[in-house]
Amino acid sequence: MKNWCWLNLGRARTEQEWKAIFRRMREAGVHAILPEVFNNHEAWWGSDHLPVAEALLERLIPLAHEADLEIHAWMHTMTCNIAEIYDAHPDWYDVSRRGDSAAVKPAYVDYYKFLCPSRPEVHDFLKRRVAELAALDGLDGIHLDYIRFPDVILAEALQPKYDIVQDREYPEYDYCYCEVCRDAFRSASGVDITAVEEPADNEEWRQFRYDRITRLVNDILAPIGRAAGKQVTAAVFPNWRHVRQEWHVWHVDAVLPMLYQSFYNEQIAWVGGQCKAGIERMQRKGGSKPLYSGLFIPALDPAQLSEAIQVSRAAGAAGVSLFNFESMTPEHWQAFTTATV
Numbered sequence: 639m640k641n642w643c644w645l646n647l648g649r650a651r652t653e654q655e656w657k658a659i660f661r662r663m664r665e666a667g668v669h670a671i672l673p674e675v676f677n678n679h680e681a682w683w684g685s686d687h688l689p690v691a692e693a694l695l696e697r698l699i700p701l702a703h704e705a706d707l708e709i710h711a712w713m714h715t716m717t718c719n720i721a722e723i724y725d726a727h728p729d730w731y732d733v734s735r736r737g738d739s740a741a742v743k744p745a746y747v748d749y750y751k752f753l754c755p756s757r758p759e760v761h762d763f764l765k766r767r768v769a770e771l772a773a774l775d776g777l778d779g780i781h782l783d784y785i786r787f788p789d790v791i792l793a794e795a796l797q798p799k800y801d802i803v804q805d806r807e808y809p810e811y812d813y814c815y816c817e818v819c820r821d822a823f824r825s826a827s828g829v830d831i832t833a834v835e836e837p838a839d840n841e842e843w844r845q846f847r848y849d850r851i852t853r854l855v856n857d858i859l860a861p862i863g864r865a866a867g868k869q870v871t872a873a874v875f876p877n878w879r880h881v882r883q884e885w886h887v888w889h890v891d892a893v894l895p896m897l898y899q900s901f902y903n904e905q906i907a908w909v910g911g912q913c914k915a916g917i918e919r920m921q922r923k924g925g926s927k928p929l930y931s932g933l934f935i936p937a938l939d940p941a942q943l944s945e946a947i948q949v950s951r952a953a954g955a956a957g958v959s960l961f962n963f964e965s966m967t968p969e970h971w972q973a974f975t976t977a978t979v
């Protein structure tokens with residue numbers, strides 16, 4: 639097994655504190671850490687084109703290695719909440735079927751400002767970020783998060799939180815209907831999607847949007863990391879259709895599906911079912927790769943964490959990934975260590 643842990647960088651820590659944290663994580667059975675180095679508005683490395691919170695990643699790489707941990711740069715991808723970007727380039731952002739720009743009127747929450755995956759300018763912007771990370775000595779991998787469209791249908795348990803019912807695909811949550819996407823689809827299919835009565839029923843349009851994200855991963859971003867010898871991994875959704883994320887065909891080194899059972903009103907057995915379903919989808923597409931079961935610690939007590947690890951392993955997962963470090967209590971760590979040895 640190989641086990642991972644997502645880690646936020648907001649809290650200031652001394653080098654000694656980081657060393658102690660990494661040593662304890664490794665002793666507990668973690669093999670790879672995922673520090674959040676781009677959180678949609680600030681970078682935690684010495685970027686030359688993004689607002690920099692602190693050039694911390696460069697300092698963490700040797701400390702992680704000293705503790706025998708791999709270190710993977712966790713970056714938000716399509717969400718971009720940098721004011722200089724949305725002010726200067728509102729046209730880079732997704733447009734909903736209702737015609738609203740995600741830069742101005744995002745769905746659900748203010749930070750849901752998603753970039754359009756069809757725009758060459760967006761590709762250049764994202765390539766630059768991945769290239770900067772790929773150039774960092776010693777970094778083991780680049781982890782793509784928010785590599786998708788906004789949820790056209792939210793996970794079941796989240797809908798009441800926003801006081802909405804999504805029994806089908808509604809226009810205000812359905813993306814991207816910008817000019818570039820519409821033109822590209824028209825060239826490929828001969829169909830003007832704005833003239834189609836029910837776009838949600840158009841299988842070709844659905845596939846077109848899966849392919850926009852897949853192309854970004856397979857042809858544009860992953861090759862930059864791979865060429866520099868970095869592993870490329872992604873945080874992905876079990877309800878992949880609802881975020882237009884056909885991750886089972888992606889050319890990445892591993893996938894970390896976020897199997898957060900409480901978001902879907904499901905029990906722990908569902909976590910195993912989703913591991914199995916994901917592995918089978920990858921196998922059917924001929925591109926099997928390791929799947930690490932992403933576990934949502936706030937919805938798991940220590941005994942449930944043990945159970946989630948067991949069902950994931952039994953279903954073929956190559957390990958688990960903990961979300962997140964801050965949520966792990968000493969009792970969770972104990973349960974984790976016992977369940978992973």
Ligand SMILES: [Zn+2]
Nearest residue numbers: 754814816819
């Ligand atoms: Zn678009």
